[in-house]
Amino acid sequence: MADYRAPLTDMRFVREEVFRAEQEWQAMSATADFNAELADAVLEEAARLVEAELFPLNQRGDQEGCVMSDGAVTTPGGFRQAFAELARGGWCGLGGNPAHGGQGLPKLLTQSFDELLYASNTGFALYLTLNNGAGLLLDAYADEAVKTRYLPRLYAGEWLGTMCLTEPHCGTDLGLIKTRAVPSDDGRYSVTGSKIWITGGEHDLTDNIVHLVLAKLPDAPPGAKGISLFLVPKRRVLEDGSLGEANGVVCGGLEHKMGINGSATCVMHFEGAEGVLIGEPHQGLAAMFTMMNYERLSIGIQGLGLGDVAYQSAIAFARERRQSRAPGGAAEPDQAADPILVHPDVRRMALNARAWNEGGRLFAACVARELDRAKYHSDREVREAADELVALLTPVAKAFLTDRGFATTVEAQQIYGGSGYCVEWGAEQYVRDARIAMIYEGTNGIQAMDLIGRKLTRNQGAYVERLADRIRTELENDDIDAPDVHPFREALERELIRLERVTAAVIDAASKDAAAAGAAANDYLHLLGYAVYSWLWWKAAGAAQRGLTRQGPSGEDFYRAKLIVGQHFLTRQLPHSEALERQIAAGPSGLMALERDWF
Template identity: 55%
Template sequence: MSDYKAPVRDMKFVLNEVLAADRLLATMPGTEEVNEELINSVLEEAGKVAASLLAPLNRSGDEEGCQFSDGKVTTPSGFRDAYRTFAQGGWIGLAGDPAYGGQGMPKMLAVCFEEMIMAANSSLALYAVLSAGASLALARHGNEELKQAYLPRLYDGSWSATMCLTEPHAGTDLGIIKTKAAPQADGSYQVTGTKIFITGGEHDLTDNIIHLVLAKLPDAPAGPKGISLFLVPKFLPDANGEPGERNNLGCGSIEHKMGIKGSATCVMNFDGATGYLVGEVNKGLACMFTMMNYERLTIGLQGLGLGDASYQTAAAYARERTQGRAATGPVAPEQSADPLLVHPDVRRMLLTMRANTEGARALAMYVGSQLDVAYFHPDEQARTRASKLVALLTPIAKTAFTDKGFEACVLGQQVLGGHGYVREWGQEQHVRDARIAQIYEGANGIQALDLMGRKVVHDRDALLDVLVDEIRDYIKAEQNGRASPFIATLSKALDCLVSTTQWIRDASAENPNEVGAASVAYLELMTLILYLYMWSRMVSTASEALEKGASDKDFYTAKIQLGCYFLDRLMPRYKALAEEIKAGSDVVMAMDAAMF
């Protein structure tokens, strides 16, 4: 059984060499002190934390799970001490506002850290990343009194946070939630209702739990325009800011799940609980989207991280396990059989896992860099452009990383054969833990529909044009460069995307079902193009490093060879996806409902 090792070398390559993070960060107030030396130091230390503190508890946490009794949740053995050590290291506030105790690190660095901890122990990591996401929403939309009272405790990890959206009858359609908030004379609100699937709603890791709750005022407009956001603490802070009186809320039960068993998934009941408005009345969904979009990228990183963890185990196994002989003759004649790596299909599985993982990792850091520009850059035009890219890329990142991550977990299990199906090697846990990432924080089908409908067909902000223009500019600059075969295919695929997009826009004007029928295939098409864009940049950078006599020749050579695998074996699927889309919606909608 192999242990998780954080991919620090690859992260350094993408951040420092491909994206030139230090040059970008030096141009923006708030990040100008984050240089390559600091980036490398954070990555190395984060890798140690993930591998030595979180990973050792992954399997035991899954086997023990969370326990529920008398309204209280007990997390698996070791989780509490590990979480407190983790928090004391400042990791929960890594990207937090320094004015309230955060570390102020850029998002492009935080995404690397979140991938590591999700790969090492998704269950334990979820408690931390939810606190980070809630802190972001509070920092952006809360008043000064709330920020002073809650942000320092969230950043230092002594308190944690949740987001409470889903109700028994309302999942994707939040406009029909029933939770109510009644105004009180002192400016607070009494929140009443039931929320389900609340990650970390109750646990024993922290002294207090802060719930960000969507609810409606008595006179609120119908639908999503009538939703407000409230901060509802488990314990109301006393005069000294310490946890005081218990609020009128509690955990009714926890779910028994397929995976992430060390993460408590709770039914939360609010019975006139005291809450405080975050942002403006009836603008709560917009405020919550700050946290939701943060978490969507983070959950994408869960899929990415678990896929990489599965690859590490599968690759180690394939190097050592001997079965059969190579088709071209024995490569280990002194043994009774050759290692699994001699077999082309085993290599196909491993290369597919790794090519998608490393493409996703580069895209994640790229999205992180755009989030940094959108928040820190001094030029308003640059901030606006980056914000558009983030809006377009967020549903793609969440869906692509989790779909491909789950695929990688299944492939990794397959490499091990029967050993992948039993607990010893951890592959079956990876499969179970990764599966939820395609469902929560917006099911992947909904993400695809959001991309196709809001961000492309009905888009008024020309979001897609921003991305297409950037890639076209890159193609012009690099067409005679080191990655010319990649550029040629990227150019053709981009033209295909543009023409396919226009076909959908035209067809949906006559038949609205074309949007939903095309959405998943369209997101996959965009994923391939974005991954190829990243691979083109990585191959070009790696080729340049080799030309300059880089000492780490194996790393750069492997990067180029892996990029060629993606180009030749995975990228051709873009043509089939375009054909699938243009087959139209009629065949999807033809069967009568009674026949299902």
């Protein structure tokens, strides 16, 4: 059977000992009331909730899935009750604006809650995380009347939000959308069109669903510059905030999917539905990116959460499963065979999974901290630097975390042998649930193109240069001189040089060959991911060494294990960056040589 316990000790280590969250929060007025004790209390209660309520529903949600009848969608058994408990506890508005009923928790804390949700029950988690993104968008772009009417109910979990972008004929190229919004005399709009793959498009968790819909006005210019954004509720919302009649929003069907079966993925039809313009006309895509970028980090965390629960479940199996003897002789001679954890190849798989998970947790926290700085810091230069780093790392957070998360679920499944292919152990569900994360919210290939186009060649590597400068400043100010940390520092210095060398080569190649950027994009994203992980593992190793020296709160065994897992990253995973450099240097010629008719 699957097994999951919230990794609170590691979360606290990352938050307080690596990133010194309490010190960060108290330096910013908006977060000054938060401290380590409060963060611990929030996540301890969150752990109780997900372990007791959500995790036990995970396999049931996968097996039952969502069911549609007469246009209404029913979520799996237990989902409604679990959602009602979360809503009563205020978990739907953790990061929301306090001016409208949210709790205003910093991202460095709420991203840990997102990990717990995804690990315990990804199908369920998606309803909440989409709602969080919708709230963020409305808080940034809606007028006060819309905020006052909608945000308190979204934060309270009375209603849930969605994002409606994709249409049957277009996904990435949203400039091709056909959904139309015609203005009415009362200042509202009549929205007509169809959207597909809408997470939470219809369900029975709340009385109303708030759709954020991309559409084009009659006078819209062609392409992406003609997209506007509209709020379209399932049921009309009256002036006093109460619910009126149905609003011409119809669920046309449920998608039949490989995984995340507890999440209602819907075809949605808008049949003259009444909508409200959010933001300025023809500026909808820029507004929607506020939500999309939030969701991209969130989906990266989906990969992390699934990787961790898959690892934990596989280790529980490996402790009990007995096969053969340890290489040096019987580890438990009074038993007929030893647990499979004695075997080097099983340990290879287990350490691969654990190192990716712990590195991913560092990476998610790093991006979350920069989001907090960009939003709350009083120093404009700090805000701008943080915003740049978030822009650079968001596509990496989505793609690298989900690639590694899927690889981790597969590695964990392999530990089971044949049992991992069978449903009752849960391992195959994690593989299926993790696979979608590499596809939706912008495929990982699109993330790579975004990185190399908008974040690298457009500014001639300025973001990467400033990241390298920041890391070198940290290296210069480092005060830890311990043998166990030296390999981490040496690896980081080597990877920084590699990153700068490859960055310069890619920019030069792209200036001479239109296909060069696209040919390098995927490999370059992963190269940058490895470089950032080497930075974060160096920081974690330093924090672990300080913990050993000062008898820190995580305990001696924890710190020693952290250094060993980090060494596995250095010796068994980081060397892949050498191959990536060679692949990038190969250029586009081999990819473009085959005639289209020869495929």
